[in-house]
Amino acid sequence: MIDNYRAIEGNSSSYFSLLALFGTFVAIGAGAFFYIEHNGHGVTNMTNQVVWGLPHVFAISLLVMASGALNLASMATVFGAKHYKQFRRFSAFLAIALLAGGLAVLVLDLGRPDRMLLTMIHMNFKSMFTWNVFLYSGFIVMCFLYLWTMMQHERFVKLAGSAAFGFRLILTTGTGSIFGVIAARDMFHSAITAPTFIAVSLSAGTALSLILLVVTFRSTGREMDIKLVHGLRNMLVFFTLLVAYLIVVEKFTSLYAPNTDDVAHYVLGGAHKMLYWGGVVVIGVLLPLLVLFMPASGNSVGGIVFASICSIAGEMAFIAHVLFAGQAYPFDMFPGYEITSVFLDGSVGVYWPSLVELLLGLGGMAITGLIYILGIKFFRLLPKKAVAPEGWAPWSP
Amino acid sequence: MTMDRRSVLGLGGAAAAGVMLAPGLHLIAAPNKTEADGNKRWAMLIDVNKCASDCTACTSACRTENNVPMFGDPTRDIHWIRKVELKDKSGRRPSVSLPVLCNHCEEPPCVHVCPTEASFVRKDGIVLVDKHRCIGCRYCMIACPYKARSLVYHKTKLPEGGNPDVPIRGSGVVEKCTFCVHRVDDGKLPACVEACNREGHGAMLFGDLNDPESEIAKRIKSVPTTTVRKDLGLEPHVHYQGL
Numbered sequence: 097m098i099d100n101y102r103a104i105e106g107n108s109s110s111y112f113s114l115l116a117l118f119g120t121f122v123a124i125g126a127g128a129f130f131y132i133e134h135n136g137h138g139v140t141n142m143t144n145q146v147v148w149g150l151p152h153v154f155a156i157s158l159l160v161m162a163s164g165a166l167n168l169a170s171m172a173t174v175f176g177a178k179h180y181k182q183f184r185r186f187s188a189f190l191a192i193a194l195l196a197g198g199l200a201v202l203v204l205d206l207g208r209p210d211r212m213l214l215t216m217i218h219m220n221f222k223s224m225f226t227w228n229v230f231l232y233s234g235f236i237v238m239c240f241l242y243l244w245t246m247m248q249h250e251r252f253v254k255l256a257g258s259a260a261f262g263f264r265l266i267l268t269t270g271t272g273s274i275f276g277v278i279a280a281r282d283m284f285h286s287a288i289t290a291p292t293f294i295a296v297s298l299s300a301g302t303a304l305s306l307i308l309l310v311v312t313f314r315s316t317g318r319e320m321d322i323k324l325v326h327g328l329r330n331m332l333v334f335f336t337l338l339v340a341y342l343i344v345v346e347k348f349t350s351l352y353a354p355n356t357d358d359v360a361h362y363v364l365g366g367a368h369k370m371l372y373w374g375g376v377v378v379i380g381v382l383l384p385l386l387v388l389f390m391p392a393s394g395n396s397v398g399g400i401v402f403a404s405i406c407s408i409a410g411e412m413a414f415i416a417h418v419l420f421a422g423q424a425y426p427f428d429m430f431p432g433y434e435i436t437s438v439f440l441d442g443s444v445g446v447y448w449p450s451l452v453e454l455l456l457g458l459g460g461m462a463i464t465g466l467i468y469i470l471g472i473k474f475f476r477l478l479p480k481k482a483v484a485p486e487g488w489a490p491w492s493p
Numbered sequence: 494m495t496m497d498r499r500s501v502l503g504l505g506g507a508a509a510a511g512v513m514l515a516p517g518l519h520l521i522a523a524p525n526k527t528e529a530d531g532n533k534r535w536a537m538l539i540d541v542n543k544c545a546s547d548c549t550a551c552t553s554a555c556r557t558e559n560n561v562p563m564f565g566d567p568t569r570d571i572h573w574i575r576k577v578e579l580k581d582k583s584g585r586r587p588s589v590s591l592p593v594l595c596n597h598c599e600e601p602p603c604v605h606v607c608p609t610e611a612s613f614v615r616k617d618g619i620v621l622v623d624k625h626r627c628i629g630c631r632y633c634m635i636a637c638p639y640k641a642r643s644l645v646y647h648k649t650k651l652p653e654g655g656n657p658d659v660p661i662r663g664s665g666v667v668e669k670c671t672f673c674v675h676r677v678d679d680g681k682l683p684a685c686v687e688a689c690n691r692e693g694h695g696a697m698l699f700g701d702l703n704d705p706e707s708e709i710a711k712r713i714k715s716v717p718t719t720t721v722r723k724d725l726g727l728e729p730h731v732h733y734q735g736l
Binding site for chain 2: 137138142145147208209218220223224236279280281284423433435436440446
């Protein structure tokens with residue numbers, strides 16, 4: 097079995113250029129971290145109203161995508177889609193790389209990152225953050241175990257793969273619940289928040305896997321049957337429709353109830369409406385669906401990759417919207433009253449990310465990129481040739 | 494020594510497992526952090542009818558007593574207590590002015606979400622932040638419905654003439670009203686209440702709710718009072734009269 101896989105050569109100038117590019121961004125991200133650490137969060141543009149800024153968008157997007165990146169492996173191991181079996185290693189390794197990048201940003205954006213170990217010494221099991229410490233580290237363990245069984249103990253793959261699949265659902269539920277359980281914030285507090293995070297992770301994780309497979313295979317001169325790309329496209333269509341459904345149901349419910357329609361009106365027409373309509377709805381849902389359903393673009397690799405890029409951008413817009421709009425929307429402490437104060441009570445929070453926040457976030461992405469390109473060079477993660485079963489014909493527009 | 498790639502993966506997995514399991518070695522409840530009297534339940538009652546909109550005696554006293562820093566940036570200035578102005582949207586009720594501070598809830602969401610137990614409830618109900626344990630994750634600020642918490646965005650130092658009894662908080666941690674715990678433990682009133690009695694209009698009352706003979710317990714029993722965001726079930730210990 098191991099002969100089917102081959103590490104990339106990784107000797108070309110373009111490989112080293114990519115390595116240097118990611119390395120540079122990791123270094124810049126590290127510089128941004130030390131700058132914030134030395135000067136305090138005052139050098140960011142976060143405020144006492146919007147306390148989680150752009151680094152959290154990068155961190156949570158990567159963490160959510162990590163769960164989704166395991167899709168291909170789960171499809172093969174848990175749901176018996178044998179034609180994706182050849183991507184299982186890639187899938188599990190990518191999940192680890194994404195998680196590492198996301199966690200790095202999350203930890204480095206703490207007010208006191210030097211105290212990170214305290215999360216492992218003093219634990220509060222009522223806190224979703226505490227649970228997430230276990231979920232993130234546990235997910236990495238699961239992925240390593242899964243990889244190990246794939247490489248050496250095939251007979252345990254089903255067990256390890258099923259456990260990893262279950263864990264990833266719990267992981268993303270945990271990430272979504274960081275927001276969903278917060279009763280004080282009308283925009284967060286919903287039982288549907290966590291399932292929506294799962295749907296978003298499925299679409300963005302599939303989209304990223306698709307892009308990386310196409311680019312890696314093309315740039316290393318490997319063959320990949322177009323039917324596999326079409327199969328992934330169909331998964332992306334399904335998951336994007338799932339995201340659309342959950343978003344519509346959530347907004348419909350909010351608009352229907354008089355006590356939450358103010359929040360829904362803010363989402364649809366308030367200060368962050370462009371992020372919602374432009375980023376989440378148009379770029380994240382409508383554009384990918386349009387591209388993927390049109391025969392000309394939906395059957396071309398270029399069109400499918402474009403739709404995947406849109407899907408990832410939509411995922412980041414979704415996370416950014418949840419975070420920024422959710423925090424900027426003022427607390428309604430005294431219903432029926434307009435409230436003003438020197439602490440800006442009653443005002444919509446204003447936040448524009450600073451450069452240093454952007455660089456920290458990009459540093460996290462670069463960590464993921466670096467781990468990925470090193471991984472495919474040093475480990476046999478990808479098949480020499482990706483083949484689709486004869487007679488298998490995925491649906492096409 | 495050389496290692497094959499599977500060993501590297503195995504070691505990676507083992508390291509991650511170590512990170513995951515290490516916390517399990519510490520699953521012992523944290524020791525009690527204070528020797529506060531568990532029979533007491535400190536609370537505050539604010540009579541909105543007596544609170545004048547042009548009076549900021551409580552907020553000024555708090556700032557001086559607790560060395561609460563101002564950075565000259567309204568989005569980052571720290572307020573342990575602030576005056577808010579309320580204007581009825583329908584115009585039927587008169588506008589009112591009242592102080593808002595940490596409500597020292599019986600079921601504090603900030604304590605529930607704090608991953609390191611830096612936010613905790615003393616036995617007497619006062620909600621505090623251990624500034625040495627806070628990692629600055631800001632989850633408590635997300636969870637508090639009273640906007641009672643602030644992150645220290647800039648480095649601070651004890652102001653000239655500042656109160657040496659209250660240490661300043663370093664940047665990167667979250668801080669909030671302590672009900673002037675250092676004064677309460679000395680048998681004094683919180684600075685805001687004392688200032689309201691001295692310079693204001695006596696709108697603030699502080700005491701032990703568990704003591705049926707206390708003024709606050711009697712008032713809460715005899716006059717209609719309310720709490721903010723009662724619907725959340727947090728059982729706040731800051732009560733308002735005339736709202």
